[in-house]
Amino acid sequence: MSAALLDRRDVVARLLADRRDLLVVSGLGSATYDCAAAGDDPRNFYLWGAMGGTAALALGLALAQPTKPVLGITGDGDLLMGLGTLTTIGAQAPANLSIIVLDNEVYGETGEQPTATAHGTDLTAVARACRLNAVDEVADMAGVEALAARLHAGDGPLFANIKIAPGNPEKVLPARDGAYLRDRFRGAVLGDAA
Amino acid sequence: MTLTHPSALPATDPNDWRDAVYELFRASAIRQVVYVPDAGHTRLIDRCHADPDMHAVVLSTEEEGVAHLAGAWLGGDRGVMLMQSSGVGNCVNMFSLLAACRLPFVTLVTMRGEWGEFNPWQVQMGRTTPDILKISGLTVHRVDDPADVAETVDSALRIAFDGSQGVAVLLSQRLIGRKDFTAED
Numbered sequence: 001m002s003a004a005l006l007d008r009r010d011v012v013a014r015l016l017a018d019r020r021d022l023l024v025v026s027g028l029g030s031a032t033y034d035c036a037a038a039g040d041d042p043r044n045f046y047l048w049g050a051m052g053g054t055a056a057l058a059l060g061l062a063l064a065q066p067t068k069p070v071l072g073i074t075g076d077g078d079l080l081m082g083l084g085t086l087t088t089i090g091a092q093a094p095a096n097l098s099i100i101v102l103d104n105e106v107y108g109e110t111g112e113q114p115t116a117t118a119h120g121t122d123l124t125a126v127a128r129a130c131r132l133n134a135v136d137e138v139a140d141m142a143g144v145e146a147l148a149a150r151l152h153a154g155d156g157p158l159f160a161n162i163k164i165a166p167g168n169p170e171k172v173l174p175a176r177d178g179a180y181l182r183d184r185f186r187g188a189v190l191g192d193a194a
Numbered sequence: 195m196t197l198t199h200p201s202a203l204p205a206t207d208p209n210d211w212r213d214a215v216y217e218l219f220r221a222s223a224i225r226q227v228v229y230v231p232d233a234g235h236t237r238l239i240d241r242c243h244a245d246p247d248m249h250a251v252v253l254s255t256e257e258e259g260v261a262h263l264a265g266a267w268l269g270g271d272r273g274v275m276l277m278q279s280s281g282v283g284n285c286v287n288m289f290s291l292l293a294a295c296r297l298p299f300v301t302l303v304t305m306r307g308e309w310g311e312f313n314p315w316q317v318q319m320g321r322t323t324p325d326i327l328k329i330s331g332l333t334v335h336r337v338d339d340p341a342d343v344a345e346t347v348d349s350a351l352r353i354a355f356d357g358s359q360g361v362a363v364l365l366s367q368r369l370i371g372r373k374d375f376t377a378e379d
Contacts, residue, residue: 064269
């Protein structure tokens with residue numbers, strides 16, 4: 001265990017620093033703000049709602065785009081709402097899909113009420129039991145660095161739960177019109193076929 | 195991997211509406227078929243699993259399927275969800291994704307609880323399913339006659355994918371046949 005929990009913005013900035021052809025789906029709330037803070041990109045699909053849907057949306061995308069790495073990045077609250085999706089991902093086992101949870105053990109948007117992970121639910125163990133390739137604790141930036149490389153390795157479905165420091169950094173708000181986000185994402189991924 | 199579907203399926207039966215729907219899926223370039231099973235969908239599910247050009251994906255809950263097909267569409271794949279009427283209630287918040295992003299979406303819903311239903315626990319969702327779909331912004335087609343199924347599904351696929359709309363096709367309990375609780379199943 002490291003002395004200090006990781007900063008969510010540092011983690012996401014590092015994961016996306018050398019993203020190459022990575023496609024990103026971010027869960028509502030802080031994960032979406034973190035991805036926007038790391039630098040807007042048409043290949044980011046920001047969720048502003050649809051809680052519980054991040055991992056499922058990333059799975060559908062990964063099956064449609066098997067030659068590109070796909071990252072679903074979200075908070076513990078969103079993953080817990082759609083926890084059954086881990087069973088679906090394990091059964092489909094797409095090698096190009098990674099799910100990363102920024103686990104602050106609270107519902108950060110609504111007053112910091114503790115989630116089940118604050119009471120000991122071990123999402124890494126859950127993911128492993130669903131047959132995802134779950135990495136062990138990512139406790140420092142060297143671990144984040146290694147994880148960033150794994151996103152492109154094609155040995156998924158990869159899963160990582162990263163314990164992050166409490167607190168809400170300044171909100172960085174990306175576009176929130178869904179039809180606009182849809183069109184620019186499809187344009188970036190599919191080109192003229194969009 | 196062990197799958198429960200048969201390894202060799204009979205050839206398409208032109209008189210079987212489920213086969214006609216499967217052929218329509220192929221002709222319409224449907225690449226991902228997600229489902230929570232219903233007995234009324236069994237043959238269609240089997241055919242989709244047996245097709246190497248389709249991903250047939252069993253879900254843990256129907257709301258997953260709405261998000262899944264949104265992701266599929268973002269990646270360039272057309273998809274369809276198969277479910278029964280009890281699953282429609284599970285989707286309600288996730289339907290906001292379709293409205294917010296104006297996404298194409300097609301679901302074929304086998305109806306329970308509306309015709310000669312033995313199990314009273316199915317009746318509530320049988321009664322409320324059409325209205326839930328409508329107030330969630332989907333266009334609703336209903337089919338009672340086997341001869342109308344393929345044409346109706348074709349209409350749904352066109353409305354959805356030509357115009358980025360959500361469409362549900364309700365396959366009525368009279369069409370599917372009511373579940374027999376007296377036989378081994």
